[in-house]
Amino acid sequence: MEIKVLGPGCTKCHEAEKIMRTVVEEAGVAATIEKVSDFQQIAKHGVFSTPAVVIDGQIKCVGKVPSKAEAMGWLK
Amino acid sequence: MQPDNLHNSVVNPQSAPLHAPSAKIKILTGLAGLALWFSLYRQLHNLAGYLAFSLFGLTPGSRLGEAMLFFFYDTPKVLMLLTLIVYGVGVLRSFFTPERTRKILAGKRESVGNVLAALLGIVTPFCSCSAVPLFIGFVTAGIPLGVTFSFLISAPMVNEVALVLLYGLLGWKVAALYLGTGLLIAIVAGWTIGRLQLEHHIEDWVREMHVNASDIPDEKLTWVERLGHGKAAVRDIVGKVWIYVVLGIAVGAGIHGYVPEGFMASIMGKGVWWSVPAAVLIGIPMYSNAAGIVPVVQALLGKGAALGTVLAFMMSVIALSLPEMVILRKVLKPRLIAVFIGVVGIGIMLVGYLFNIII
Numbered sequence: 001m002e003i004k005v006l007g008p009g010c011t012k013c014h015e016a017e018k019i020m021r022t023v024v025e026e027a028g029v030a031a032t033i034e035k036v037s038d039f040q041q042i043a044k045h046g047v048f049s050t051p052a053v054v055i056d057g058q059i060k061c062v063g064k065v066p067s068k069a070e071a072m073g074w075l076k
Numbered sequence: 077m078q079p080d081n082l083h084n085s086v087v088n089p090q091s092a093p094l095h096a097p098s099a100k101i102k103i104l105t106g107l108a109g110l111a112l113w114f115s116l117y118r119q120l121h122n123l124a125g126y127l128a129f130s131l132f133g134l135t136p137g138s139r140l141g142e143a144m145l146f147f148f149y150d151t152p153k154v155l156m157l158l159t160l161i162v163y164g165v166g167v168l169r170s171f172f173t174p175e176r177t178r179k180i181l182a183g184k185r186e187s188v189g190n191v192l193a194a195l196l197g198i199v200t201p202f203c204s205c206s207a208v209p210l211f212i213g214f215v216t217a218g219i220p221l222g223v224t225f226s227f228l229i230s231a232p233m234v235n236e237v238a239l240v241l242l243y244g245l246l247g248w249k250v251a252a253l254y255l256g257t258g259l260l261i262a263i264v265a266g267w268t269i270g271r272l273q274l275e276h277h278i279e280d281w282v283r284e285m286h287v288n289a290s291d292i293p294d295e296k297l298t299w300v301e302r303l304g305h306g307k308a309a310v311r312d313i314v315g316k317v318w319i320y321v322v323l324g325i326a327v328g329a330g331i332h333g334y335v336p337e338g339f340m341a342s343i344m345g346k347g348v349w350w351s352v353p354a355a356v357l358i359g360i361p362m363y364s365n366a367a368g369i370v371p372v373v374q375a376l377l378g379k380g381a382a383l384g385t386v387l388a389f390m391m392s393v394i395a396l397s398l399p400e401m402v403i404l405r406k407v408l409k410p411r412l413i414a415v416f417i418g419v420v421g422i423g424i425m426l427v428g429y430l431f432n433i434i435i
Contacts, residue, residue: 008205048213
């Protein structure tokens, strides 16, 4: 599983990344987590409100920090 | 809230764990909280008087006494107003997303688009560091540059924290003036930038970018979730700005009690023509939030500063921030940034002079 957290690097983006890391660890799934902060890369995903989470190329959420329960749901 | 909405939220399968009783209990606690809020709010004046003059034994009319009364009254008042309004705006914003706003603005003519963009700037939630992705998203969707700017100017300038503080400390008239002129600047400045045909001053990689409309999930929220958004907004915003409110009011209280009347008249008074441009220039590099600046501004008004000058200063601090310019440089060429600062700055100055003349 390939998880990308998109965001230039403000507090909210860091929070989103942290939540994804915690959730992956807790669920015990094999996944790579990448933080994407380059604007060009973010735009290429068609995302324009950050933070956003993309899993295996699919946009899961935009413009907010996901809740833990929500993030857990995406891993299944 | 209406009962049928509540019903909807319960039926919605997404909210399966929230059964009817728990939602009802939430609504009841909310109403009880609101009632408590109002009864407490009405008592603030008496409470402040009690704290300053009975508990601390200060003399009414003395310098320290007046400063403390001001502090004990205004701090809880502003914090309470802030909590209520931020909560309400948080719930309201759950109806708007940048994706929806983009859909509304795409395909709108200029002028109508400028007005809509400025209005949507108030209610669309977006984190200030999203300015660049949002800019790209708007421009690649074919939204005219000027319309995009109307949004980007209005979003930070007309914000609920500034409005609450203006209302709480300076009254509804000043808050309404700020809201009206802030929107007007966003509309006219955006429209002007659109007229100047500066599209080629957007960085090339943005213009060459073809973003395919992506399958971003459009969320359907239940009422319970929307109220949760309100709560999150309070935690997020009030949790961050309360300290600036307290510090700002403390400084304001000091000015109230100790700075002589008319002290500011010679520097920021109506008769000083250069004070408006000076206020705008000083405001650009200052990156303070509205929470800290309004209480100080209010105290200065009491000492002879002119309202127009003070409003211009506030708008410049909030709407033209250096960090935002630095971040926008990634998508805009320097010339366009200069035009942006110039047009908005002139708009703010005109507002400043206008108020100094009519009030």
